[in-house]
Amino acid sequence: MPLNRLTQRLTQRLTQDCWKKLEKRNDPDYFDSPEKQARVKTNEYQLDQIVYKLYGLTTKEIAIVENFNKEN
Secondary structure, eight states, X not given: OOHHHHHHHHHHHHHHHXXXXXXXXXXXXXXXXXXXXXXXXXXXXXXXXXXXXXXXXXXXXXHHHHHHHXXX
């Protein structure tokens, strides 16, 4: 399978899995549940790490992305 198709399939699967995990943010008790907030934060971190690896970002590039997200 060509790399582009493999990347597309992996990206689609990650997106689907990510949304399933992050749906906890829509639970009515999300803001009252530190456990749910911690799980979402962990899932977001794991997803970020996978995306960084998928796109081959360097440590410097990752720092730029993370600092940009903090500013917005």
